[in-house]
Amino acid sequence: MRRFFLDHTPALHEVFTLPPDESKHIGKVLRMQVGESLELVNGKGLVFTAKITDNHFKHCKVGITEKKQFPKDDFHIHIAIAPTKNVDRLSHFIEKSTELGIHEVSLIICENSERKVINTEKLEKVIIGAMKQSKRLYKPILHSPISFDEFIEKHPIGLIAHCYEPEKDSIHKVLTPQNCPILIGPEGDFSQEEVTKATSCNYKSISLGKTRLRTETAALYACAIAKMKFE
Amino acid sequence: MRRFFLDHTPALHEVFTLPPDESKHIGKVLRMQVGESLELVNGKGLVFTAKITDNHFKHCKVGITEKKQFPKDDFHIHIAIAPTKNVDRLSHFIEKSTELGIHEVSLIICENSERKVINTEKLEKVIIGAMKQSKRLYKPILHSPISFDEFIEKHPIGLIAHCYEPEKDSIHKVLTPQNCPILIGPEGDFSQEEVTKATSCNYKSISLGKTRLRTETAALYACAIAKMKFE
Numbered sequence A, B: 001m002r003r004f005f006l007d008h009t010p011a012l013h014e015v016f017t018l019p020p021d022e023s024k025h026i027g028k029v030l031r032m033q034v035g036e037s038l039e040l041v042n043g044k045g046l047v048f049t050a051k052i053t054d055n056h057f058k059h060c061k062v063g064i065t066e067k068k069q070f071p072k073d074d075f076h077i078h079i080a081i082a083p084t085k086n087v088d089r090l091s092h093f094i095e096k097s098t099e100l101g102i103h104e105v106s107l108i109i110c111e112n113s114e115r116k117v118i119n120t121e122k123l124e125k126v127i128i129g130a131m132k133q134s135k136r137l138y139k140p141i142l143h144s145p146i147s148f149d150e151f152i153e154k155h156p157i158g159l160i161a162h163c164y165e166p167e168k169d170s171i172h173k174v175l176t177p178q179n180c181p182i183l184i185g186p187e188g189d190f191s192q193e194e195v196t197k198a199t200s201c202n203y204k205s206i207s208l209g210k211t212r213l214r215t216e217t218a219a220l221y222a223c224a225i226a227k228m229k230f231e
Helices: A020-029 A087-100 A120-134 A148-154 A192-200 A215-230 B020-029 B087-100 B120-134 B148-154 B192-200 B215-230
Strands: A003-005 A015-017 A037-041 A046-054 A061-069 A078-081 A104-109 A157-161 A182-184 A202-207 B003-005 B015-017 B037-041 B046-054 B061-069 B078-081 B104-109 B157-161 B182-184 B202-207
Touching (some): A003 A020, A003 A120, A037 A061, A078 A087, A078 A215, A087 A120, A087 A215, A104 A148, A157 A192, A215 B215, B003 B020, B078 B087, B087 B215, B157 B192, B182 B215
Parallel strands (some): A157 A202, B078 B104, B078 B182
Antiparallel strands (some): B015 B061
């Protein structure tokens, strides 16, 4: 059944109008008909079955016929990434990590960050597209950018990937299933000072292997390993 | 030191002209000067140190002052992927997997493939860019597209990721470090017939986890797990 995203949580049997984007998709792109069924997800584990009562391409109406709550994962993948200079690279990470099952993305502005401003609205759309694609029921949380220092203060325990000291643990050996944000630095890496700040809190330095990875590739790799380890 | 790619293997002390692309980069983009040193890699584990003897932006000349051979990895990551309808998605996989350390990419045309023709020349350029970025010394092999049947005949042992039977081994449990191509299907998955063909040879069905992944995400995930397991 076709699946659509909903930004509110309707009651059983409620009849309501879908947002313009989804209306257009149903009425114009897919040309779905009155009486056809579809699925709606709210990004919080609820899946609704609904019937189209009006297929107007600007204000499509549906009535909820069924609802079912699905449980959360028992692990939490949280990556804090410095936005890449080229936004497409960050956007690509957001898409892929949503498919892979990430739960939380923080954007951190670091000393070497070349990009300090980012339009999270566009990234939210990427997340919703990838959620539909991958049939995920929980929407990953995307935070607005904050400074590296602020992040460390808010999350005093975690892992930080960087290229400084040669002896570091491999990510898959030290990753824990809860409360363990993985910090991925900007194109020019974290500054030595930032690494010292993090490790003098409760951050462990980690290695992502032998090859030098771009910011978004490093973040994707970390996400893949977490998926493999805990899913 | 700046690193450039070479498609032949010069002798020690040889003086020769670099290809136009690299000449332009050295003479025009970076404005490097006569006497400056640079590194050249041949994609087969050789690293040359060279001095610029002529910095002309169309036919830059260098003389080799040192050469050193680095060993190969003791594992081999080979992914056979059905080219995605949108070429950018395949190109992205090629870039990311090169950074992650892939050794061989085969392109397979399957029953449900929407794209049957592909320009591998452009993908070769993506590989070289990613090699420089990630400081890899061995260039991954990229094969021209062949049919699924031809591939299976050439490689009678491997793993195949698909969405059919519910009980499959997780990729990280069955992946071996050698001679183990991982088959990733097109947007509409492999056909049931293709899966049967593969498993009646020596292919094992594998799962890439709970969420439904796009072709290029599945391939990237497989590559990340192989890197983690063997590197």
